[in-house]
Amino acid sequence: MAEPVQNLNQSNQEYDGSQIQVLEGLEAVRKRPGMYIGSTGPRGLHHLVYEIVDNAIDEALAGYCDHIEVTIKPDNIMEVVDNGRGIPVGIQPKLGIPAVTVVFTVLHAGGKFGGDNSGYKVAGGLHGVGASVVNALSEWLTVEVHTEGKVHAQRFQRGTEDAPLAPAGDSARRGTVVRWKADAEIFEETDYDYETLLTRLREQAFLNAGVRITLTDERPGREQTISMMYEGGIKSFVEHIHKRRSLTVLHEPIVYFMAQSGDSCAEVALQYNDSYNELLLSFANNIHTPDGGTHEQGFKTAMTRAFNDFGRAKGYIKDKDENLQGNDVREGMTAIISVKLTDAQFEGQTKAKLGNTEMRGLVESLVYEKLKEYFEENPAAAKAIYDKALSAARAREAAKKARELVRRKTVMESNRMPGKLTDCRERDPALTEIYIVEGDSAGGTAKQGRDSNIQAILPLWGKMLNVEKARLDKVYGNEKLMPVVTALGCGIGDEMDLSKLRYHKVFIMSDADVDGSHICTLLLTFFFRFMRPLLEAGHVYVAQPPLYKLQKGKDVRYAFSDEEMARLSQEMGEPRISRYKGLGEMNAEQLWETTMDPANRVIVQISVDDAELADETFTILMGDKVEPRREFIETNAKYVKNLDI
Ligand code: 1YM
Numbered sequence: 001m002a003e004p005v006q007n008l009n010q011s012n013q014e015y016d017g018s019q020i021q022v023l024e025g026l027e028a029v030r031k032r033p034g035m036y037i038g039s040t041g042p043r044g045l046h047h048l049v050y051e052i053v054d055n056a057i058d059e060a061l062a063g064y065c066d067h068i069e070v071t072i073k074p075d076n077i078m079e080v081v082d083n084g085r086g087i088p089v090g091i092q093p094k095l096g097i098p099a100v101t102v103v104f105t106v107l108h109a110g111g112k113f114g115g116d117n118s119g120y121k122v123a124g125g126l127h128g129v130g131a132s133v134v135n136a137l138s139e140w141l142t143v144e145v146h147t148e149g150k151v152h153a154q155r156f157q158r159g160t161e162d163a164p165l166a167p168a169g170d171s172a173r174r175g176t177v178v179r180w181k182a183d184a185e186i187f188e189e190t191d192y193d194y195e196t197l198l199t200r201l202r203e204q205a206f207l208n209a210g211v212r213i214t215l216t217d218e219r220p221g222r223e224q225t226i227s228m229m230y231e232g233g234i235k236s237f238v239e240h241i242h243k244r245r246s247l248t249v250l251h252e253p254i255v256y257f258m259a260q261s262g263d264s265c266a267e268v269a270l271q272y273n274d275s276y277n278e279l280l281l282s283f284a285n286n287i288h289t290p291d292g293g294t295h296e297q298g299f300k301t302a303m304t305r306a307f308n309d310f311g312r313a314k315g316y317i318k319d320k321d322e323n324l325q326g327n328d329v330r331e332g333m334t335a336i337i338s339v340k341l342t343d344a345q346f347e348g349q350t351k352a353k354l355g356n357t358e359m360r361g362l363v364e365s366l367v368y369e370k371l372k373e374y375f376e377e378n379p380a381a382a383k384a385i386y387d388k389a390l391s392a393a394r395a396r397e398a399a400k401k402a403r404e405l406v407r408r409k410t411v412m413e414s415n416r417m418p419g420k421l422t423d424c425r426e427r428d429p430a431l432t433e434i435y436i437v438e439g440d441s442a443g444g445t446a447k448q449g450r451d452s453n454i455q456a457i458l459p460l461w462g463k464m465l466n467v468e469k470a471r472l473d474k475v476y477g478n479e480k481l482m483p484v485v486t487a488l489g490c491g492i493g494d495e496m497d498l499s500k501l502r503y504h505k506v507f508i509m510s511d512a513d514v515d516g517s518h519i520c521t522l523l524l525t526f527f528f529r530f531m532r533p534l535l536e537a538g539h540v541y542v543a544q545p546p547l548y549k550l551q552k553g554k555d556v557r558y559a560f561s562d563e564e565m566a567r568l569s570q571e572m573g574e575p576r577i578s579r580y581k582g583l584g585e586m587n588a589e590q591l592w593e594t595t596m597d598p599a600n601r602v603i604v605q606i607s608v609d610d611a612e613l614a615d616e617t618f619t620i621l622m623g624d625k626v627e628p629r630r631e632f633i634e635t636n637a638k639y640v641k642n643l644d645i
Contacts, residue, residue: 025107026159029136033186036133045187046196048137051130052080052178057204057286059084060211061340065175070201071216076182076190083175086147089165098165100145101154104135105161134180135159137187141180146171158183194222202228206240207286207338209233234269234336237281241334247273250332250388251381257370259362263342266363268299270335272385276392277529278330282337284344284354293347293354295339298363303329306371307389314375316386324389327494331392337363403495418483422447424456433505434458435543435596436484438519442583446509449588449596456503458487460519481526492530498537506534507603509543509595511582524606535608544602545583545595551576558594560602 029036037044037051049070059065065084073079088099095102135141136159144153153168154161182190194217205213205228216225230236235254242249250272258267282289282296289295307329311317317324339362345355375382417423420443426432434456437443443459450457460480485492489502508523510516520542527534534540546558548565552575559565569575580586586594595601 026105026132026136029107029133030158030186033137037137040187042189042193042196045182045190046192046200048134048180048182049078049080049192049197050200051134052078052180053201053204054286055087055131056080056082056084056176057208057211059176060208061286066210067212067214069214069216070197071218072192072194072197073179073218074220076192076219077179078182078192079177079179081175081177083173086145086174086176087143089145089147089152098152100143100152101161101165103131104141104143104154104156105132105159107132131178132159134178137183138180139183139185141178144168144177146173146175146177194224198226202240203237203288204286206230206234206237206336207283209236234267234338237336238269238271238334241279242271242273247275247334249273250384251378253378253381255371255374257366257374259366261362264340264358264362266295266337266339266359266366268335268337268363268367270333272332272388273334274388275332277332278327279334280330280337281335282339282354284339284346284356284359285341286338287344287346289346289352289354291348291350291353294357294360295337295354295363298360299335299337299367300326300330301360302364302367303371306368306375307386310372310375310382311386314382316382316390322393324393325396328392328396329389332388339363399493418458418486420459420461420483421487422450422457424450424452424454426454429502430504432456432503433507434487434503435507435509436460436523437509437583438511438516439584442509442511445583445586445588445591446596449590449592451592451596451598455596456487458483460484484523484526488531488534490531490534496531496533498533501534501539504539505541506539507541507543509545509583511545511584516582528608532608535606538605538607540606542604542606543595544604545580545586545591547580549578549580549590551578 033040033044037047053068053070056065056068059082060068062084065082067083069079069081071079071081087103090099091097092099092102095106135156138156138158140155140157142153142155144151149170149172151168151171152165154163154165156162184190194215198215201213201215205211209230209232212227212229214225214227217223232239235256238254241247254269254271256267256269258265280296280299282292282299284293284295304324304326308317308323311324312319339354339359341356341359343356347353347355375385424432432454435446435450435458437446437457437459440459440461443457446457446459460483487502488506490497490500508520510519524540527540544560546560547562548559550557550559550565550568550572552572555572555575557568557572559568565577569577583591583595593600
C-alpha cells in the first residue's frame with residue numbers, strides 16, 4: 001500500500017500542482033489561525049485536542065472504536081490514541097496520495113471525501129476537517145496508523161511533511177495514534193489545563209454511552225489519570241451535574257426518553273432540583289449547541305403543552321387558573337437533549353444553533369407523549385414537579401405586580417436616576433462608561449478621579465441580596481440592586497431591552513481583597529441570572545486596581561500581581577513598596593492613572609462563553625451548602641478575584 005507513495009516526494013514534477021495547493025491551504029491557517037480555531041489563546045490551544053478527539057469519537061459513533069486515550073506528555077506534547085479502524089492509508093484517487101496524508105494536509109479534507117470512503121457520513125458535519133488545522137498549527141505532528149498487522153507513520157512540521165507516509169514495523173493492534181506539539185510561534189501559551197480537558201472529555205463520555213475515555217497527565221509533578229465510561233449516558237450526565245453542584249433533587253427516577261426515526265435519533269434526560277435555575281444543555285452530533293435550535297424549540301413547546309394538558313386533566317391546574325408558561329415549567333430543571341442526524345445544519349454566526357427542521361417535530365412528539373406517560377407512571381414525582389412549576393407561576397405573578405409598582409413609581413418620579421449616581425456629560429451610550437463601586441469612600445475618590453465627560457460613577461451601599469436564592473420579585477424590591485438596574489436603564493429579565501442600555505462599558509470596581517471579590521461575585525451573579533444579554537454582548541468588565549505601589553525617589557510604579565511586584569522591585573532596586581488594601585487608599589489621581597484611564601488601565605472583559613461553568617461557579621459560591629463552597633475557594637483561591645467566567 002505504501003509503494004506508490006515513494007513516487008510522491010516534492011521533487012516529482014507531476015505532483016507539483018496539488019502540492020502547491022496543499023501548502024497554500026495550510027499557510028492560510030497559519031496566517032489567520034483565529035478563523036479556524038477561534039483564538040490563539042488557551043481556548044484555541046485546547047481546541048486542537050477537541051479536533052483530534054472528535055475524529056476518534058466519530059469512529060466510535062460509527063461503531064468501530066470503544067476506547068480513546070488522551071495523554072498530556074511532558075513538555076506539553078499531546079497524544080490521542082483510539083482503537084478504531086485506523087485512518088485509511090490507501091491512495092486517495094483524486095490527489096494520488098494516501099488518504100491519511102490528505103486528512104492531515106488538505107484543508108477541509110474532512111473525510112470522508114465521498115466515493116468509496118463515504119459509507120459512514122460525517123457525524124458532526126465538520127468532523128475530520130480539523131486534523132489539517134491542528135497539523136498546520138503544530139511545531140511538529142506525527143500520525144501512526146495500526147492496521148492489518150502493520151504500522152504506517154508520517155511526520156510533519158508546521159503542516160509540511162518531513163517525508164511521505166512509510167511503513168514503520170509490525171503491530172498487533174488496530175487504531176490511530178496522533179501526537180503533536182502546539183506551535184509556540186502561534187499560541188500565546190502552550191500549557192494545557194487538565195481540568196478544561198477533563199470537563200470536555202467527560203461531556204463526550206456522557207454523550208457516547210459505553211465509550212471509554214481516558215485522560216492522563218504525565219507532566220512532572222502533575223501526574224494523574226482518570227478513566228470515564230458511562231453506561232447511563234445522558235442520564236448519568238444529569239446525575240453528575242446535580243451531584244457536582246450539591247443540588248437537592250425533587251424526584252426519582254430521572255426522566256429519560258429516546259426516539260429513532262430513519263437515520264435520526266433524539267434522546268432527552270431531565271430532572272428537577274430545588275433551585276430556581278434552568279440548565280438546558282443541547283447537543284447535535286455531540287456538538288454543543290449553546291444557541292439552541294430546532295431540537296430545543298421542539299423540547300420547550302412539548303414541555304409547556306404536556307404540563308398544561310396533563311395538569312388540567314389531573315386537576316393540578318384548576319379551570320380558573322392561568323396556563324403555566326415555559327419559564328414556570330423549566331424552573332429548577334436540568335435537562336440534556338442529544339440528537340444525532342445525518343447532514344446536521346449548524347446556523348448562526350458561531351454555528352452553535354441547529355437548523356434541521358425535522359428535529360423540531362421529532363423531539364416535540366417524543367417529549368409530549370413520553371412526559372405524560374412518565375407523569376402517569378410516577379404520580380409522586382408528578383406531584384413534586386407540579387408543586388414546583390405552580391410555585392414558579394405564583395412567583396411570576398408576584399414579580400409582575402412588583403414590577404408594575406416600580407414602574408408606576410418611576411413614572412411618578414419622572415424617570416429620576418438614582419440619587420447616588422454621578423452621571424457623565426456625554427449622552428451617546430456607545431462612548432460612555434459606568435463604574436459601579438462598592439462603598440461611599442471609594443465612590444468619592446472615583447468621582448474626583450474620573451473623566452467626567454464619559455465616565456459615570458455609581459457607589460453601592462447597603463446589604464447585598466443573595467441573588468442565588470432570589471427570584472425576580474425580590475430583586476425588584478432590593479435597595480442595593482435597583483439603583484444598578486435604574487442606572488443601566490435597560491430593564492431586567494424577560495423585559496430587557498439592550499438598546500436602552502445607557503453605558504456600553506459597565507465596570508465593576510472593587511477592592512482587591514475577599515470582601516471586594518465577594519461584591520464582584522454577587523454583581524456578576526446578578527448579571528448572569530437577570531441580565532445575561534449584557535454579558536453576552538460583552539458590556540461587562542472588571543476593573544483591575546493595582547496591588548502594590550513601588551516608589552524610588554520620584555520613580556513611581558504600580559504592580560498588578562505578586563510576580564510583577566517582584567520583577568519591578570528587582571528592576572528598581574530596593575524601592576519603597578506599599579500594598580494597597582483597598583481602593584480608598586489611593587488618591588483620585590492614582591486611581592485615574594492606574595485603574596480608570598482608558599489609555600493605561602488593565603481591564604478584564606467578562607464573557608459568558610462558558611455559561612455552564614459560570615453557572616456552576618456562582619452556584620457553588622452562593623449556594624447554601626458550605627462544604628462545596630469551601631472546597632471550591634480552596635482549589636480556586638487564586639482565580640476567585642478574576643472570576644474569569
Ligand atoms: C486519534 C484520532 O482520527 N481516528 C480515525 C479517523 C478516521 C477513521 C478511523 C476512518 C474513517 C473512515 C474509514 C470513514 C478518519 N478517516 C478519514 C478519511 N483518531 C482518528 N479512525 N476508515 C477509517 O469515515 O469512512 C477521516 S477521519 F477521510 F480518511 F476517511
